[in-house]
Amino acid sequence: MPIDRLLDFSASIYPDGPSPRVIEAVSDALRSPRQLRQYPDLKSSDLRANLARYTTAPADNILVANGGVPLMSATLRAIRTRKCLLPVPAFGEYRRILEREKSEIRTYPLVPSANFRPDLHQLIGSCVEYGCDTLILNNPHNPSGVTVDASEIRWMITHADRHGIRVLLDEAFIDFVPEESVSADVPQSGNLIVFRSVSKFFAMAGLRVAYVIAPQHRVPAIASLLDPWSVSTLASQAAGAAVKDLRYISNTIRRNSEEREQLTRALTGIGLTVFPACANFLMLRFSIEHASENVWEQLILDHGIVLRNCETFEGLDGRYMRAAVRGRDDNQRLVHALASVLNRSVPNLRINS
Template sequence: MKQPPQVFLPAHGGQLRQIAARYGVPAEQLVDFSANINPAGPPASALAALHRALADPATLAAYPDLELTELKKIIAEASNSSQKNIAVANGFVPLLEATLRSLRISRCLLPVPSFSEYWQTLVNAGVAVVPYNLSEEENFSYDPGVLVQALLEDGCDALLLANPQNPSGVLCEAERMQRLIEMASEHGIKVLLDEAFIDYAPAQSLTRAAAEQENLIVFRSVTKFFAIPGLRVGYAVSNDSSIEGLNRRIAPWPITTLASDAVCAALQDELYAENARRENVLRRTWLEQELARLKIFTYPSRTNFLLLRFGAEVDVHLIWEKMIVEHQIVLRSCINFNGLAAGHLRIAVRSGADNERLIRSLESALARTKE
């Protein structure tokens, strides 16, 4: 039987060099809508902290603080938690790996669609993955009763999920999420909660509650919201016993001095955070309205990205390629999101000018595919 042609697809968003080489487009000409990074760029306070650190030769000549004392202090203040309940690593995956090992998770329910690294990390840790298909008609929302029933029926000892949900950006309100965690706790089930994009809805975070609940571990990303993903910093918050187990399994010196200094400055920059949230709502709302005009469905996101669903008549991979070759715009292909049906692409919310360019280009690409 004849095999279908191989489809080129980067493993993650933001892979501009790989895409540029594949399609013969200079990387510097590409506008990246595939990575969900704050378009404001790094806070001036973080850049100033980096300049000060580099001006002192001791920054590079000395080992980083093994205990990450100042970084944990600032994280604790920013997240309204305690330093003793915080573990820090160079990104989400090392934290999840340490959690799976320390809690000896054996069977995990994974609501899908989901970020591809969840599944891969679980498999790499020897954890049996039990996928649970969320309802597209219900915007991939979480139903506490249904999820707990699935956990019990499949004999799972853990639940891994994101809030806001990834890839849809749909938010589960804190009260509803808390109910899910309490129901899981009644059966001794651990909840591993990724709040990578909760900075866009901070009032709905359960980070503070994580230190007080025996079955909850919350993961937070610092670098996406503050546009410094090149520094690779993430943290987890949980009760004393769980965090102690995590820290024993994280390699020494997981964060560089430069990354620590920049993140400390960023987390204290409240004006940057307030402006980022306000601008994101305005730009996301404009994009939703324009996409609706183009007859493209968007899920009700509370983040800095939108998941787009196209009609059955649209070849989304062709649209993805046309946007690169003809318009130098990179969208996020969704082929490798576990459990997501065909017909989806995802976009970041970027600057006003970039968003306008995106809409013009999408309108043109859609029109040309119908010719």
């Protein structure tokens, strides 16, 4: 099957984005030879001001770059991380960045019996036991979708501070549940650094814009380790337009939440284990027998549907797959395809429209 005919549930990017405002902003910038000739603003002042309004964190605490990886690398180097606690499974780049930055890594297993939810007491206890100076946490968590309440995250940050532990919190998917963000707490809490992105919620992964919100005293050191002009004029204007589009923001939150709930019900209805999630993807568990029958391959070959096979995530195996939450018709196609591959009869498969 040609690749452009596959239905991609493997990438967790909002399928109806980006906002028309983003397309307009890019088109306007492209029509201006002067803008294209010039270097972008070295400080990305307009973009940082827009991100400040969106997150309610001060612009002076925000730095931008062309992705989360350069921001996290610069931060780990700036704060001189020596030993880091990494809950696993986790976004694979964390380990690669930590290894490149020569940080020792200790892992903390997130387990299915707790729905992959970290025990925050234990997490800090493990940092103390192993002598970790840094903790990387991802909320909502990729790949499980688990989301810890902001109040619990706040408790953990204070507790971590008492032990001199810096918390690097990746909020790449928090825009789907903005009430659980602690971005605005950064200026008051010396040990919290938050990473955010416009790639997922605003569906702009190709334009490459991410940002970090760091305490004032950390900003110069992180900035000095970032490449200059890494965010282009086009990307900067597009991201600025995205975070100002309040209509896109509220519609996306509402639609994603409705579709996620419907999809969870439908997938549970055909007998799959679906882990409770708050972002735009669901982690599913198949039985051993189905994992070995290779549901993943069959979905592609027979139905043109691609899931994210989670066996490459540390601590997971071929029974786990991640499915993005797409629009109603696509989600329905996924449920029907899975029912057929698993050979399930599904009287309650119907999804309300």
